[in-house]
Amino acid sequence: MKSPLLTLPGAVPAEGVDEGVAAHYGDLFREQRALAEGTGFVDLSHRGVVTVSGPERLSWLHLLLTQHVSDLPPHQATEALILSANGHIEHALYLVDDGETVWAHVEPGTQEALIAYLESMKFFYRVETADRTADFAVVHLPAGSIVEVPEGVVVRETSYGRDLFLPRADLESYAGKAGPPAGILAHEALRVEQHRPRLGFETDHRTIPHELGWIGGAVHLQKGCYRGQETVARVQNLGKPPRRMVFLHLDGSEVHLPPAGTDLRLADDGPDGRRIGFVTTSVRHHELGPVALALVKRNVPVDARLMAGDTAAAQETVVEP
Numbered sequence: 001m002k003s004p005l006l007t008l009p010g011a012v013p014a015e016g017v018d019e020g021v022a023a024h025y026g027d028l029f030r031e032q033r034a035l036a037e038g039t040g041f042v043d044l045s046h047r048g049v050v051t052v053s054g055p056e057r058l059s060w061l062h063l064l065l066t067q068h069v070s071d072l073p074p075h076q077a078t079e080a081l082i083l084s085a086n087g088h089i090e091h092a093l094y095l096v097d098d099g100e101t102v103w104a105h106v107e108p109g110t111q112e113a114l115i116a117y118l119e120s121m122k123f124f125y126r127v128e129t130a131d132r133t134a135d136f137a138v139v140h141l142p143a144g145s146i147v148e149v150p151e152g153v154v155v156r157e158t159s160y161g162r163d164l165f166l167p168r169a170d171l172e173s174y175a176g177k178a179g180p181p182a183g184i185l186a187h188e189a190l191r192v193e194q195h196r197p198r199l200g201f202e203t204d205h206r207t208i209p210h211e212l213g214w215i216g217g218a219v220h221l222q223k224g225c226y227r228g229q230e231t232v233a234r235v236q237n238l239g240k241p242p243r244r245m246v247f248l249h250l251d252g253s254e255v256h257l258p259p260a261g262t263d264l265r266l267a268d269d270g271p272d273g274r275r276i277g278f279v280t281t282s283v284r285h286h287e288l289g290p291v292a293l294a295l296v297k298r299n300v301p302v303d304a305r306l307m308a309g310d311t312a313a314a315q316e317t318v319v320e321p
Contacts, residue, residue, distance in 0.1 A: 001028040001133065003045045004172050014184050015199060017050045017108055020046035022216035025185035033184035034190050038144025041178040043164070044186045045137035045171060052118070053101040054127035061102060064121055064207065064227070065093070067218040074099040077163075078157040079218045082117065087208050087231025091117075092199040092218070094163065096156040098290040099220055103154050103165050105138045107199050120218075134263060136170045139164040139178070140187065147178050160194065164303030189283040192293055195318045201260065202245060202280045202293055208232070211239035211295065243277070243295045250282065250290040251312040257290055260310040264294055267305035267312065274298050279308050292320075 003021045010026030015021065023041045025072060034040040052061060062070035074097055080199055081092040091114050093104040105116055111131050118129045128292055142161040149155055149164060156163040166174055175237030176180060190197065190256055197212040208231060209219045219232060250258070258279050267274035277296030285291050292308065298321050300306075306313040 001046055003043050004042045005045070005136075005175055008175070012183070013183075018046060020108070022181065022183040023185050025181050027246070028183070028185055028189075028284065029286040031180070031186035033144040033191055033292070034180055035182050035186055036144075038142050038183045040142065040180040041145075041147065041175070042140040042142075043137075043171075043175070043185065044105070044140050044184075044187075045168065046105040046108045047133075047138045048108060049132040049136045049138065049165060050104045050106060050114055050118075051101050051112050051126055051130045051132050052104075053130075054125070056099065056126045057102050059124045060122075062223070063225075064118070066219040066226060066228075066232070067095075068223040069095070069097075069102075072097050075155070076159075077158050081209060081214065081218050082114070083209075083226070083228025085233070087228040087235075088205065088213075089203050089207050089209060090200065094156060096154065098154050100188065103156070105156075105163060105165070110199070116314045118303050123126055135168055136165045137168045139166050139171070141178070142190075150174065151238050160190075160196075184282070185252075188281065189285045191198055192247075192283045192291055193285055193288060195293070197293070198243060198281070202295065207247070207295075208235060208241055209242075210235050211243045211319065240298055240321070241319075242298055244298050244321055245280075246277075246294050246296055247316040247318050248279070248282075248292040248294050248305055248306070248308065248313040249288065249306065249316065250292055252289040254290070254311045256286065258272070258311050261293045262309045264296060264306050264308055264313070266300070267307050271307075273307075276306075282308075293319075 011022040014023035064078035095104045154165040262279040263275045264277040282292035
């Protein structure tokens with residue numbers, strides 16, 4: 001779904017999974033600084049929007065999600081995962097309940113599979129699921145923003161800012177009032193700085209929540225049964241995850257960023273050293289320079305010097321070994 005905001009001056013289209021919105025509007029670092037200072041907005045209208053309504057929506061979702069939502073107060077933001085039977089992450093949902101309907105935004109293109117799974121689990125519950133992507137666009141206002149939110153718009157407010165579920169027909173007119181636009185690359189740079197994992201970027205087919213620090217934030221450990229809970233409980237109580245997410249400070253003298261999937265090895269092992277992990281997201285940050293998130297084997301020493309391909313990298317612990 002192509003955003004109408006791609007016609008704004010300086011807009012450069014994003015590629016890959018973020019295709020459909022702007023990568024940037026001509027000045028990546030200025031856009032990052034604006035967001036960090038609480039001004040401007042990010043067009044996330046390519047993300048999927050899913051709603052669940054009905055009197056049993058929260059109790060039903062409570063059975064399916066990793067998060068405790070049966071008593072979720074209206075207008076309180078939360079996030080949750082859906083796991084496979086083996087505990088691997090399949091979906092990430094960013095939720096808020098408006099008192100009548102649960103609203104969630106999800107990764108671009110994942111809403112159809114999510115809806116299909118939810119529909120298969122309805123049974124006799126009084127719930128209705130809907131794909132609202134064609135009708136609503138997600139707009140992000142950074143923390144500290146004083147931009148007015150239109151009356152009646154559902155808002156998901158977190159410490160990182162506010163996510164608006166804006167009627168898609170109002171996107172262009174709202175953009176004219178919301179301040180300078182920032183592209184998805186600026187949004188991603190701040191996400192990496194904040195050590196926040198993203199489905200499809202920090203995850204692969206075998207990722208479990210413990211590896212990314214999603215325990216607590218998206219996974220509640222004192223709730224009832226859900227698919228994949230046995231794996232979550234076993235790793236939490238009896239073992240350690242096989243991998244852990246780290247934050248990397250990359251050598252700033254390199255012209256190119258190591259792309260996602262770049263092998264990591266111990267610097268002391270030389271160019272023929274064994275693979276001990278891989279880069280998941282790399283960005284250029286307006287203050288920190290080139291940085292990245294990565295997954296490494298759990299037993300990699302926390303003070304070990306790493307190489308991301310040919311780029312030197314110093315690691316910062318995100319998930320404890």
